[in-house]
Amino acid sequence: MISLRGLTKNYGSFTAVDAIDLEVPKGELFGFLGPNGAGKTTSLRMIAGILRPTSGEITVAGVDLLQDPIGAKQRLGFIPDRPFIYEKLTGSEFLRFVAGLYEQDGPEVEHRARELLALFDLEDWRDELVESYSHGMRQKLIISSAFVHRPEVIVVDEPMVGLDPKAAKILKDLFREYTRRGNTIMMSTHTLEVAEAMCDRVAIIAHGTIRACGTMADLRRSAEAGTEGLEQIFLRLTGENAARELVEVLNA
């Protein structure tokens, strides 16, 4: 469903994403893990068609994103990590606007928008301006907007940021149900427990390259980690030793 071939992004002399190859099949919930600045957001924004790759290919639902961006984007929904939306629109106006961007309207869209708002407890806020929403409410509205046009693929950057436990649980259930119906989700997260519990497969990215990719069992094998959890595998594969230095820092 998502296919990346030699995906590279340079900012001047700095390489943010370095020749990534990846296949995410239909119906899979794929996790993208990595430390800050590893290249996760850049990769996801390239897949969403916001950033243009320096080189490489991106295929979404069989459509080449660079050759036919409109066709690829029609099949895709994107949830960014920062909930910037039009402050002077109401929640329901925003969802209607997003559906309009995908040339969808009518009673079906209205019904879907109402259902999504109700799912995330935003029903009472549907006619209120977004500027009065809290950070978490805005995040929930953006998540709803990614589903309102029924995409086949959803790309999510840090989905749990700002969500309360109830909304986080709803989102997990929604993602599971959505992939069970044959759709695909690619998400980045810092919450290793979320990745471990939710994702069918995980890729660990550091310094713009994929260090390991596969199921939890695959990752344990490649990291020779025995029965270690994802956190230990993550630290081992990304070479991060900051956590181990924590006590030293606190003592300093």
Next chain:
Amino acid sequence: MPEAEARRPDPSISLILRPKWLTARARAMANERGRGARFFLLSLIGALFWVFIYTLLYKLLVYFRGVPDLGPFLAGKLLGMILIGFFSILLLSNVITSLSSFFLARDLDLLVGAPVDWLKLYGAKLLETGVNSSWMVVLLAVPMFAAFGSAYHGGWLFPLLVIGVFVPFLVVPAVIGSALTLILVNVFPARRTRDILSVIAVLAAGGIVLLFRIVRPERLARPEGFRSLVEFVTVLRTPTSPFLPSDWVQRAVLSWLQERPSLLPVYLLWTTAAAAFVLGALLHWKLYPIGFSKAQESGERWARGGGFGRLGHTLFSPLGILRRELVLKELRLFFRDTTQWSQLILLTVLVIVYVFNIKYLPLKGEGVTFFLVNVIPFLNLVLAGFVLASVAARFIFPSVSLEGRTLWLLRSSPMPVRQLLWAKFWVGTTPLLILALGIVFVTDWLLQVSDFMFAVSVMTIAMMTIALCGMALGFGTLFPQFETENAAQIPTSFGGLMFMIASVGLIAGVVVLEARPVYGYLSARLYGTQTSPGEMLFGFGAAAVLCVAATIVPIQVAKRRLEAVER
């Protein structure tokens, strides 16, 4: 914890303001493409502006010096009027700026949460407010005082005197403005206050312009209009108000220039500034914690215009789903943002003043020829063009920049960029076109121009408006200000300046191309000569081609630029 008590942190004002300074420095030193050319152009325009103001005032003051008896009064009146204008602008500007710097700025969470002494915070924020509100007035004041100093031989100490009186003159409105905002925020929530202030500010500015025009100050230039010389001199001698700091600055400067230096106004300025600071600080100490807390309240909850939504939905349905939603979104965002639509009040005032000017043009009676009556509406196009260019700079130029934070949504959707530009273009152009045609219809009717000139002016203004809107959108996309939250600041950027320069070029180009056929027509009517169809075709045709190119090329460039934007 005596040890902790002994090492109580006490950040200084300079530390609080350091991030502002570092940000400004980083922005100035940023290695952007064309920075040198930009700096050069801005410096050149600034220098030309200074030279223009200086020369104008210097010549006027030298003329005043030559007028026996009345000269000093005229110079004093001029200085007084300028200073009271400065004071009003400073007061208004400080009220608006302080709302942002004291209550809405992004650094406030950090500063209010940190162990910063309240007086230091007040001092730092007052300084920030004062600098942001006053720099433009200071830049205007430099050539003005230089002209006074050189015309009246103020000597080398004159600049020191000016600094000595102008600094407290800047402090007083900064303190009063901040205090007014502080009181307002304690009464209304900050975001509501911003709305109220923007409407008050625009109404005040509009009122001043309207009042100034209705008074018809040009009559003051003709003393014969007064009943007696005594009455005229009395008007000139009357101080604006003996209790205003502007009057003290005027008295201090004039007494120095007339070689009868008086220190009383200088004392008054400094003591008032000091007293104002102390009172302002006390007010801040008492009211700021409550006001800041209220400022954290969220914005307006309920949206206005549910009925409009349904009407718009029906009205714009023929455009198709995507275009309808884009147009509705543009309209909703515009009309729900008070800071945006309140500018319409100012616009209305400008239009009234404009029509008023045309109405009072002495174009009737003896000596007024058919030629004059028909040339005026043609030249009127230049003025109307400038008005439209500034309106386009205010409303259309910032429209792409304002999408900055939401570009992720538009870029990740399957919407072609040209649709977004289409919606922005027509939402901006339609009202502007109605305005432009309205102005021309009314002014042509007032002037009772010939049918030919009526057709020329209507066609020209329509083409020019469309071209100016295309250019505003194009330049706004080429020079975006994606990080700016305040739409009012966007037209004053370098890109806004480039747009205005290009607009002047377009207006001049159109008028020059059409001048020859218009002249040919008027000559034919006056002297019975033949009009040349070739000349007509070339002149009007070339003007039309210029306008079409000025519409299409910038939008095409904008489309490519927007497609390449990565955010």
